[in-house]
Amino acid sequence: MKVLDSIRILRFNIIILAFLSTLLTISAHPYQTGTVPSKNLTNTSYRLPNTTIPSKYYIDIEIPEDALNGKNVTFKGFVKILFTVTKPSDTIYLNGFVRIWNITLTDNDKIIPALKYLKNTTTEILMIVFKNKLVISGNYSLIICYSGDLMTDIIKGVSRIKYTEDRRTKYLIATQFQPTYARYAFPCFDEPLYKATFILKISYPVGYTAMSNRPEKETIVRNNTKITVFQETQKMSTYLLAFSVSKLTCSKSDGNVSLKVCSRDKFVDDRSFALNHGLKLINAMNSWTNFNYSEGNSKLDQFAIPGITELAMENWGFVTYHEFMLLWNKAEASSELTQASVETIAHELSHQWFGNLVTTSWWDTLFLNEGFATYFQHYLLNLIGLEYLEMEKQLIIKQQQVAFVEDAHIDSSALTSDVSTVDEIEDKFGTISYSKGASVIKMIENVIGPNNFKKSLRVYLKKNAFDVTTPEKLWDSLGSFIKKRTLPENLTFSEFITNWTNKGGFPLVTAVSNGNDVILTQKRFLYDGESNDQWYVPVTYLSSNCGTVETVWLKPHSNVTIKSVIDNDGWIVVNHNSRGYYRVKYDDVLYNRLTKALKTNALQFTDLDRAQIVDDTFNLAMAGQITYIDLFKIIKFLKNETSYYPWDAAIRGFNDIKVKFEDNSQLIGHIDHVLLDLIHGVANNVSLINWDTIDHVSSLKLPVIWLAACQTGQKDCVSETRRLFGEFRNKSKSINPNIRQVVYCNALRYNNGDATDWKFLWNRFLTTDQPHERIYILTSLGCTTNKDLLTFYLDASINILTPFEFEIVWDSVYRNGFIGLDKAFNYFLENHSVIFKYANEYAVGVFSNIIERLITDDQVKKLEKFIDELDEDSEIKTFAEETLKSTKRNLKIKSRIKIELEKYFGIHPSVVTHL
Numbered sequence: 041m042k043v044l045d046s047i048r049i050l051r052f053n054i055i056i057l058a059f060l061s062t063l064l065t066i067s068a069h070p071y072q073t074g075t076v077p078s079k080n081l082t083n084t085s086y087r088l089p090n091t092t093i094p095s096k097y098y099i100d101i102e103i104p105e106d107a108l109n110g111k112n113v114t115f116k117g118f119v120k121i122l123f124t125v126t127k128p129s130d131t132i133y134l135n136g137f138v139r140i141w142n143i144t145l146t147d148n149d150k151i152i153p154a155l156k157y158l159k160n161t162t163t164e165i166l167m168i169v170f171k172n173k174l175v176i177s178g179n180y181s182l183i184i185c186y187s188g189d190l191m192t193d194i195i196k197g198v199s200r201i202k203y204t205e206d207r208r209t210k211y212l213i214a215t216q217f218q219p220t221y222a223r224y225a226f227p228c229f230d231e232p233l234y235k236a237t238f239i240l241k242i243s244y245p246v247g248y249t250a251m252s253n254r255p256e257k258e259t260i261v262r263n264n265t266k267i268t269v270f271q272e273t274q275k276m277s278t279y280l281l282a283f284s285v286s287k288l289t290c291s292k293s294d295g296n297v298s299l300k301v302c303s304r305d306k307f308v309d310d311r312s313f314a315l316n317h318g319l320k321l322i323n324a325m326n327s328w329t330n331f332n333y334s335e336g337n338s339k340l341d342q343f344a345i346p347g348i349t350e351l352a353m354e355n356w357g358f359v360t361y362h363e364f365m366l367l368w369n370k371a372e373a374s375s376e377l378t379q380a381s382v383e384t385i386a387h388e389l390s391h392q393w394f395g396n397l398v399t400t401s402w403w404d405t406l407f408l409n410e411g412f413a414t415y416f417q418h419y420l421l422n423l424i425g426l427e428y429l430e431m432e433k434q435l436i437i438k439q440q441q442v443a444f445v446e447d448a449h450i451d452s453s454a455l456t457s458d459v460s461t462v463d464e465i466e467d468k469f470g471t472i473s474y475s476k477g478a479s480v481i482k483m484i485e486n487v488i489g490p491n492n493f494k495k496s497l498r499v500y501l502k503k504n505a506f507d508v509t510t511p512e513k514l515w516d517s518l519g520s521f522i523k524k525r526t527l528p529e530n531l532t533f534s535e536f537i538t539n540w541t542n543k544g545g546f547p548l549v550t551a552v553s554n555g556n557d558v559i560l561t562q563k564r565f566l567y568d569g570e571s572n573d574q575w576y577v578p579v580t581y582l583s584s585n586c587g588t589v590e591t592v593w594l595k596p597h598s599n600v601t602i603k604s605v606i607d608n609d610g611w612i613v614v615n616h617n618s619r620g621y622y623r624v625k626y627d628d629v630l631y632n633r634l635t636k637a638l639k640t641n642a643l644q645f646t647d648l649d650r651a652q653i654v655d656d657t658f659n660l661a662m663a664g665q666i667t668y669i670d671l672f673k674i675i676k677f678l679k680n681e682t683s684y685y686p687w688d689a690a691i692r693g694f695n696d697i698k699v700k701f702e703d704n705s706q707l708i709g710h711i712d713h714v715l716l717d718l719i720h721g722v723a724n725n726v727s728l729i730n731w732d733t734i735d736h737v738s739s740l741k742l743p744v745i746w747l748a749a750c751q752t753g754q755k756d757c758v759s760e761t762r763r764l765f766g767e768f769r770n771k772s773k774s775i776n777p778n779i780r781q782v783v784y785c786n787a788l789r790y791n792n793g794d795a796t797d798w799k800f801l802w803n804r805f806l807t808t809d810q811p812h813e814r815i816y817i818l819t820s821l822g823c824t825t826n827k828d829l830l831t832f833y834l835d836a837s838i839n840i841l842t843p844f845e846f847e848i849v850w851d852s853v854y855r856n857g858f859i860g861l862d863k864a865f866n867y868f869l870e871n872h873s874v875i876f877k878y879a880n881e882y883a884v885g886v887f888s889n890i891i892e893r894l895i896t897d898d899q900v901k902k903l904e905k906f907i908d909e910l911d912e913d914s915e916i917k918t919f920a921e922e923t924l925k926s927t928k929r930n931l932k933i934k935s936r937i938k939i940e941l942e943k944y945f946g947i948h949p950s951v952v953t954h955l
Contacts, residue, residue, distance in 0.1 A: 135223035135230035197224025212286035222278035282355035313368035354391035364811035390416035401508035411477020443475035452544035638677035651685035658693030684741035784820035793826035822852025
């Protein structure tokens, strides 16, 4: 250790001691403490009043040795906040979820005594009242000593993570502050609006290493304790601060930015994937944004944490991941997981610009962070030589088509929607902010053009760097690059786009033939209910008469006629390549022409157009907009379809039907018969063995096809998966990771409930540390039809598995047909107290998913009885009642389509079958 470094550390500690000595003077001015009742609070009480503006935090956190050997669950802390005020007041409001020891306030070293502080346990706001009023010209420092709790069952605030390595239990400390959990680590202004710089100091046991957003400035060792001070951060929001204390090791790549990938040492060989791609992605974003990462930070660490529930978090300069999202092993990672890994890395690294450098000012517009990160996780991969992944196409099926389902309910939230409570904020982290956000951003790019899109975002980033943003700031930048005649006359860009962001839902554009013309109209697409909402829709189309893509604007409450666009037998595809965020319906004439053209030569349509036709028609039938007779006639072209994209849409469509009728084996049998007839050709063309000649997209298609085929009970699929599993179990012959989960699952599903195979996989899970293999096994063990094994599996989820594994276990069980759903539902009702004690908020998500999948009146009645018997203030009661509304809506849809499907399949003797 350099002498100069030791002097700097000593100087820092002297400053800290000086602060602490001032705290002792507060005993001469005793203050009162208390809590504010949680009832009768208005929504606005969750927000800070914006009368105090922080500029810098000095944070000192002490992690005791016994916290890292599993004995202690507390830590100590000290924070000094430099701030100014915008309005004279004797009260400071900030967030805190810690135990306060001492408080003092200084103005240019003059102490202002604190009279009392109040802690609101619902809003998590600290109100500190002082003897004197704070004035606008003051130069204030707020100093607080406190202690906090290490979270042990969830990564929230400062968490102690338990993991096993070489059959030994170990611990590490890691943080998760997004969205509102920095206040669990230190009192702060815990809203993204309040950007400041941070100087962090951590004390921790010798033998460990501390890491944070910025490089280490200096470290000294004193009496078996290491003390590390980190360089001052750039100006950023509280939720982006992060640190860890662990024994993990790192691999490093040097350049303009120091890049590290850190993990358990046993996975050192699995770090190169993230290291290599991380460097390429940073360089690609540097070039695309014209704003170099090094202007905000000199290093970027990617940190793989064993056992956490969060898949990844974009902390500026210190990105954390679940192990299986960051570490890559060629022999163990499927193409799907490989793609998920590089997508996740791209998502988090693009956040360094969209979210970190420029941050949404409040969580009501989270899409400004997450929509862009989701967009770039697709777009960026083309810029680093991964065009073969076809990520721009996958944005349509993985983001847009998924968002449509969530966004098709009358109560779906808007991209911009008011939030106040922690629960409301958490709910924003979902499909709408991520997938719809990315889809609408992609539509914006299509409207203004890729070059103008890039130019406008470069201006946006430069103008708002190290600051917070609002939609209006983004619209100003985007609108300034709009070319004349791009938008309808007298329509501003802001008017166009707020029409999409400020309300939930999306349009259904209907195309009706009128001779050689086509008339377009619109209404909101809903599975159930009515709405008068309308949009400014940029409609693209391609017709058999014209080989070029054209655009027309469909305005709210009006129609548009496309003149002379089709001949007597001509077809038209509206929303070519899914360039807009809307569904399309055709009249009978146009559907018949499309059906004929698809049957004659499907390749005259792009694979995305075919995927859109499939996805739209399945969902139009679900919504009662077309009949299932029409649906099954239109999708007959799938018999000869080999592309991944239409098949992905088709299998999702069939699954959406089947999940509603898992209790009706007769109807499921008919649906499976239709699927088998369509899938037979492509299933026979998919090899389970020869992987050397299979491209990436085909390797994504294979497990989707075979899983669907096996679920229908197709003999070839079942026998092949049983054979492969037998060779694996008896001869230790490896199964290709792309089909490993399919093989594991169906080997257990079709073995008549025999426990031997199940126990073999369970024991394998207990003895392997390989992250990907553990995922394959956990997602497969729920496939058994043996109810006793399912009970054992659910028991294990609340006894020996991590919260992350808890979610996977329950997901695999309740998705296992009616047997699994009913088992998971009843088990949860009988053991809810134990489950919630063990898994807390993760149990909320699992139970909500189970409730939404309930499909019988008996299940609903049992749930209603369960809810009635809960205490009025029970957390379970509130969310169960809300989710039950969705379940009843689904049952209403089920009842409607059941009548139609039974008629179609001729289940009633008086009706002729259409098969």
